[in-house]
Amino acid sequence: MAGWLEIRDGGRLLYDLAFCTPDEANALFAWLWSEVPWKQETVRGQPLPRLNAWFADDGLKYAYSGLSHVGTGWLPELEEVKRAVEGAAGTAFNSLLLNFYRDGNDSIGFHSDAEPEPGENPAVATVSFGAVREFVLKHKKTKETLKYRLGHGSLMVMWGTSRHHWLHALPRTEEEVGERISLTFRRLVG
Numbered sequence: 001m002a003g004w005l006e007i008r009d010g011g012r013l014l015y016d017l018a019f020c021t022p023d024e025a026n027a028l029f030a031w032l033w034s035e036v037p038w039k040q041e042t043v044r045g046q047p048l049p050r051l052n053a054w055f056a057d058d059g060l061k062y063a064y065s066g067l068s069h070v071g072t073g074w075l076p077e078l079e080e081v082k083r084a085v086e087g088a089a090g091t092a093f094n095s096l097l098l099n100f101y102r103d104g105n106d107s108i109g110f111h112s113d114a115e116p117e118p119g120e121n122p123a124v125a126t127v128s129f130g131a132v133r134e135f136v137l138k139h140k141k142t143k144e145t146l147k148y149r150l151g152h153g154s155l156m157v158m159w160g161t162s163r164h165h166w167l168h169a170l171p172r173t174e175e176e177v178g179e180r181i182s183l184t185f186r187r188l189v190g
Ligand SMILES: O=C(O)CCC(=O)C(=O)O
Pocket: 097, 099, 108, 113, 126, 135, 150, 168, 169, 170, 182, 184
């Protein structure tokens, strides 16, 4: 079920549809839904079309989406997911951005996660729960697009070159879709 995908310009993705068992995914979705302090952030005067929450190593000072944060450590449940994701991705993470898409109107536009990161090719790893949504990659020069359906309990890891040459988005959809939560683990410069 887990597979490496090579994309243009040395980009590399790991796509695992069955990263969590259905029981694990159901339990995590319910826990995330009720225990995470979800908040709708405003960036440059505009409310973002999704809810967010952040976690990071205690004391880590970092900026994300133009917002400054200081990490206050990990909840044990999130630390457990982090360890499993680190095992699959073969790399360590120090921060986590969580997204809550309430329905098909919630989205994230094309961007490349260009926050300051150490090294050349750090990974961003996304674990998805709830409704299946389409994740789109678009090559910055050729405009080639790749689409992946990110399902309940799936993992998608994008290495740095994928993010250097490609943009990614989770577009709005007219389809009737339920709630989706994504966990995006990162390694940021503090
Ligand atoms: O929800 C997703 O799968 C993608 C989210 C994303 O790209 C981000 O938070 O930077």
